[in-house]
Amino acid sequence: MGGPTDDRMIRVDMTKQVVTVEPFPDEWKLLGGRALSAHILLGECDPTCDPLGPDNLLVMAPGVLAGTSAPTSGRISIGGKSPLTGGIKEANAGGEPGQDLMKLGYRVILVKGRPADPDRRYALEVNSEGARVVGADDYKGYWNYALCEALAKKYSDTTSFISIGPAGEMQLTGASVACSDEKLRPARHAARGGLGAVMGSKGLKYVAIDNEKRPVRQPARKKEFNTLCKAYSKDYLGGPKWPVFKNGTAAVVPVANMLQTFPYKNRVEGQSPDAKTLDGARIIESFEERGGGMHNCMTGCIVRCSNIVHDAEGNYKTSALEFETLTLLGSNCGIASWEDVADLDRLCDELGLDTIETGAAIAIYMDSGAMEFGDAEGAKRILKEIAEGTELGVAIGNGAVAIGKKTKHHRVPAVKGQAIPAWDPRPLKATGVTYCTSPMGADHTAGLIVNPGLPEDQWVQASQEAQMVNAVCDSSGFCQFLQPNLDEIRQFYGHLYGEEVTREQIGDQAWQCLADEWEFNRRAGFTEKDDSMPDCMKQDAIGPAKVVWDVSPDLVRQAYERLEAREELFTMKATG
Amino acid sequence: MPQVCVPPPYQGPTRGLAEIEVRGKTVRECIDAVGSRFPGFRDQIFDPEGKVHGFVQLFVNGDEIGRSALDTPVDAGDRIEILAAIAGG
Numbered sequence: 001m002g003g004p005t006d007d008r009m010i011r012v013d014m015t016k017q018v019v020t021v022e023p024f025p026d027e028w029k030l031l032g033g034r035a036l037s038a039h040i041l042l043g044e045c046d047p048t049c050d051p052l053g054p055d056n057l058l059v060m061a062p063g064v065l066a067g068t069s070a071p072t073s074g075r076i077s078i079g080g081k082s083p084l085t086g087g088i089k090e091a092n093a094g095g096e097p098g099q100d101l102m103k104l105g106y107r108v109i110l111v112k113g114r115p116a117d118p119d120r121r122y123a124l125e126v127n128s129e130g131a132r133v134v135g136a137d138d139y140k141g142y143w144n145y146a147l148c149e150a151l152a153k154k155y156s157d158t159t160s161f162i163s164i165g166p167a168g169e170m171q172l173t174g175a176s177v178a179c180s181d182e183k184l185r186p187a188r189h190a191a192r193g194g195l196g197a198v199m200g201s202k203g204l205k206y207v208a209i210d211n212e213k214r215p216v217r218q219p220a221r222k223k224e225f226n227t228l229c230k231a232y233s234k235d236y237l238g239g240p241k242w243p244v245f246k247n248g249t250a251a252v253v254p255v256a257n258m259l260q261t262f263p264y265k266n267r268v269e270g271q272s273p274d275a276k277t278l279d280g281a282r283i284i285e286s287f288e289e290r291g292g293g294m295h296n297c298m299t300g301c302i303v304r305c306s307n308i309v310h311d312a313e314g315n316y317k318t319s320a321l322e323f324e325t326l327t328l329l330g331s332n333c334g335i336a337s338w339e340d341v342a343d344l345d346r347l348c349d350e351l352g353l354d355t356i357e358t359g360a361a362i363a364i365y366m367d368s369g370a371m372e373f374g375d376a377e378g379a380k381r382i383l384k385e386i387a388e389g390t391e392l393g394v395a396i397g398n399g400a401v402a403i404g405k406k407t408k409h410h411r412v413p414a415v416k417g418q419a420i421p422a423w424d425p426r427p428l429k430a431t432g433v434t435y436c437t438s439p440m441g442a443d444h445t446a447g448l449i450v451n452p453g454l455p456e457d458q459w460v461q462a463s464q465e466a467q468m469v470n471a472v473c474d475s476s477g478f479c480q481f482l483q484p485n486l487d488e489i490r491q492f493y494g495h496l497y498g499e500e501v502t503r504e505q506i507g508d509q510a511w512q513c514l515a516d517e518w519e520f521n522r523r524a525g526f527t528e529k530d531d532s533m534p535d536c537m538k539q540d541a542i543g544p545a546k547v548v549w550d551v552s553p554d555l556v557r558q559a560y561e562r563l564e565a566r567e568e569l570f571t572m573k574a575t576g
Numbered sequence: 577m578p579q580v581c582v583p584p585p586y587q588g589p590t591r592g593l594a595e596i597e598v599r600g601k602t603v604r605e606c607i608d609a610v611g612s613r614f615p616g617f618r619d620q621i622f623d624p625e626g627k628v629h630g631f632v633q634l635f636v637n638g639d640e641i642g643r644s645a646l647d648t649p650v651d652a653g654d655r656i657e658i659l660a661a662i663a664g665g
Contacts, residue, residue, distance in 0.1 A: 255631050255662060258620060259585060281630070427588070450662050453587030575662075 002220030002498035003029075007107045010131045012124060014202040015054060015113030017133040019124070024107040030493055030501065032064035034090040035475035035509060036108055037079030038516040041088055044110075047524035051083035051194075052171050052201040054114035060101075060162065060207070061109075063092075063477020067102025067217045069226065070492055071233045072301040073477040074099035076162075076179060078190035080198045081524070084173040084357070084399055085417040085441045088520040089193035092474055094297040094306075095179030096160035100211035102477075104128050115203040121169075122203050127210040136205045141166055143350040143387070144178050144186035147206065152184050155208050161186065163206040165352025166387045168196030172397035174357040175200065178349065181297045181306075187319040188297050191354035192443060193418060194399070220498025228495055233302050236482065245305040245481050248294060249323035250280025250338075256323065259452060260543035261424040263332045266360075266367035267413050270424055270542035274336035278326050282338050283307055290314050303481045309342050318346040324444075327422035328359025333366060334373030344376075347383040353397060358383070360400040360419030365392075368407035411536040416441030416526075425537060426547045427452045433463035433551065436531045437559040439517030445480060445576035446470060459551070460558045465569050467559070468510035473574035475513060483573035486510070507565050518560070531556055578650045580610050582617075585660040589616035603634060604646035606656050621658065633659040 007024035031039055037059040049055035059079035066074040076098030082089035101109070106126065115122065123136040139147055144165040151161055160180045167175040175196030178186035219225035253275055256262040260270030272278065287293050290310040297306040297320070306320035321342050329348075330341040348355045362382060366373045371382075385393030395406040400419040404412035413420040418441035425432025434447035447466030454462060469486060476492070478484045490501040521530075537549040577597040582590050590596065590610070598613075600606035611618030623629055628643035635641065635657040641648050650656060 251631065252662060254629065255585065255660060258629075259588070449584070450660075451584035451587055451592075453590055453592040454584070455592045458592075 003496050004105070004217045007105050009107055010109045010126065012109065012111040012131070012133065013113045014111060014115055014122065014133070014204060017115070017122060019131045019133060021130050028107070029497060030064060030509065031475065032066070032107065033061050033075065033077035033092060033475040033477060034079070034471060035513040036061045037077050037090050038088065038513050038520070040108070040110065041079060041081070042516045042520050045081060047081065047088075047520050049081060051081045051086070051198060054112065056081045056112070056198055056201070058111040058195070058198050058202060058204075059108060060111075061107065062098035062102045063475060065492055065496065066098040066477035068219060068496065069216045069229050069300065070478070071229060071236070072298070072303050072479045072482045074102070074298045074300060075474070075477050075479055076101070076190070077474060078177045078195045080195055082193040082195065083171070083197050084194035087416060087441070087524055087526055088439050088517045089195060090440065090474065091177070091190035091192045091195055093177070093179040093188040093190040094301070094479060095181045095188035096298055097162050097179045097207070097209050098477060099299050100160045100209040101126070102217060103211050103214035104209070109207070111199075111202055111204060114201060118203070120203055121205040123205055124207045126207065128212055128214070139205050141169065142205075144352055145350055148180055148184050148186045151206065151208060156210055158213055159208050159210045160184070161206050161208055163352070164196045164199050164204075165350055167351045167353045167397050168200035169205070170389060170394070170397070171197040171200045172353075172386070172394065173197055173402065174354050174361065174397050174399040176352050176354050178352055181319070182295075182299060185319060187349055189349065189352075189354070192356065193440065194354075196352045219496045221495040225492070225495035228491060232488065237302060245303050246294065247284055248280055248305045248307045248320060250283055250307060250321055250326055252323045253279045253326060256327070256422065259450070260427045260547070261422065262327055263422060263424055265334050265373050266332060266363040266411055267420070267424070267536065267542075268411075268540055270427065272331035274331060277336050278330045278338050278341065280307075280323070280326070283309060283321060286310065292316070295319075301479070303479060305481050318342050318349060321345050322355075324422050325355040325359070328356045328419070329362070329379070332359055332363045333379060335376045335379065336374065337376065340376035344379055344383060347380060351383065351386055351397075353383075353386070356421050357399040357419045358396065360413065361396045361403040364400055364403050364409055364412055365396065365407060367411055368409040370407060411540070413534055413536055414442060415533060416530050418442050420537075423448055423450065424542070425533060426542055426549050429456070429551055430454050430459040430462040430466075432533065432549055433459050433556055433559055434467060436533060436556045437463065438467060439514065439521050445474070448576050450575075460555060461563055464559050464563055465566075465572060466575070467514060468507070468569065469572055469574050470576055471513040472506060472510045475509070478574070480574045480576035483575060485573050486570040503565070503570050507569065511562055528553065528557065577652055578606050578654045578656060580606050581655055581657040582610070583658055583660045585662050586617065586620045586658060589614040589620070601649060602646065603636065603641065603648045603650060603656055606650060607646075631660070635659065
């Protein structure tokens with residue numbers, strides 16, 4: 001035994017605006033992030049509740065290793081019942097809040113209730129002494145960047161922020177939760193599933209966390225833990241993994257295009273003629289003349305995959321411009337210029353919106369005939385309309401399914417109400433099994449398998465294993481781009497708490513996380529019908545091989561039966 | 577015979593085959609040999625001008641070779657690894 005002790009958890013009742021701080025149960029010490037969120041939600045949140053009502057529980061849970069010296073391990077999970085899918089949701093983000101909460105010894109913040117006056121805004125202030133709810137009406141309607149600039153002046157320079165923009169305040173179901181990075185930019189988003197709307201429904205505009213320059217959390221086996229950190233970092237930076245990420249996810253564009261998974265014009269094609277102008281290489285080229293560059297989004301990150309994009313005048317424009325954003329807001333909308341996508345990305349970060357959901361929604365609107373594909377200025381106007389609360393803006397801000405209903409358009413690529421990300425299930429069948437069976441809906445970070453040649457008899461196993469590994473990764477605080485495997489994660493856990501964590505334990509934790517989430521969804525009313533791909537994925541063939549989604553529902557559902565653990569389960573890398 | 581290791585993203589044309597033994601005296605000959613057996617594979621490695629794509633990295637027995645070093649000699653038992661620049665995101 002040993003390691004971090006006296007951890008606490010913060011409970012916030014937004015109906016009464018009161019806070020209680022409780023000891024964090026010792027038996028939960030190996031639960032963090034997604035697994036902790038799932039465990040608490042299943043136990044404390046009525047799955048049939050209104051996601052935007054007082055009974056929904058908003059969870060903010062850093063991973064187990066956050067706040068330690070483990071590399072790239074400070075991610076924070078935001079959880080709750082999703083207003084987008086109607087099921088359980090976990091979305092995680094980098095930035096500083098996860099590290100700061102854990103350095104203070106806070107393992108989770110739980111927010112329930114709802115203020116009587118929906119026009120009031122509040123903030124939660126957290127430091128080593130505890131937490132308190134304060135009024136924040138002055139910041140009502142603030143866009144995320146202006147908010148963080150104002151908060152930087154209000155609070156000490158050791159404070160980080162979790163915030164929502166206007167989309168969250170308007171409780172739009174595509175709204176994200178922003179986390180500030182090292183420069184206090186609200187550029188890291190727990191984006192998927194509309195959790196920003198849940199935060200908005202509770203009147204919570206932001207959370208300010210003052211780390212008070214607290215040191216990193218001390219492991220039980222300090223020497224072994226630090227040796228492991230150094231060896232792991234050396235192996236990562238010296239091995240073949242890092243070059244893959246050193247130019248950021250945007251560099252994936254040409255490969256994805258080649259593999260027919262760079263969707264074009266609301267996914268009617270798998271390749272885009274604009275792959276060259278949307279290639280992340282163009283962003284890298286811009287650094288020399290304009291400035292910007294690659295950086296780490298959180299303290300202690302060795303991956304440094306986040307790009308900082310400047311405009312033609314050399315001024316900061318946005319961060320990070322990711323592959324998924326270039327796809328959904330670029331290629332999928334027929335928009336050819338990465339600079340236009342950078343503008344749209346900035347607008348989404350400002351308003352607090354998921355770029356995947358928003359890009360998919362705009363593409364559906366374009367596909368319906370209401371706007372030309374490629375109309376970048378029109379897309380920017382729509383995003384600005386979201387802040388103005390126009391009927392169109394609200395429908396786009398509510399995501400793909402909402403705009404599909406409004407336009408009565410038939411092609412709505414979504415699973416469980418959530419838009420399908422760039423990685424396309426038609427060439428990537430095992431990833432499609434993930435989209436159908438993940439408790440999250442269509443989410444590539446739940447279990448991405450980029451192997452178009454994988455034989456059919458391996459799709460279920462590949463999906464289940466990827467879902468298990470990613471569930472643990474998203475519970476650990478590690479970034480998926482560090483690509484840790486289960487054996488590595490359990491070694492870190494073991495040295496942190498001074499006790500062996502076996503393969504059986506870590507495998508069970510992975511499965512229990514998924515089982516908790518599936519059970520929540522079952523109680524929420526999900527059935528087998530919710531595990532299906534939309535008709536457009538079954539009918540719209542892409543690529544020279546004319547691939548469609550043609551996987552039988554019976555095969556898909558095999559992913560719910562736990563397979564015997566193979567050696568490979570513990571050595572395969574997290575990937576998302 | 578040298579062995580070409582195909583990463584998962586490029587296993588579409590090889591229909592899931594990950595390790596393929598081929599006859600060849602250089603890296604180029606080995607990749608061409610895989611391409612001859614599996615249509616579509618070559619296009620994943622080379623652009624229309626015959627140059628290695630910028631997003632592909634090649635290794636021989638664990639050591640990275642430059643994209644233009646396709647004439648690097650290989651012997652029986654050597655492993656040619658292809659790394660695909662795949663990240664999510």
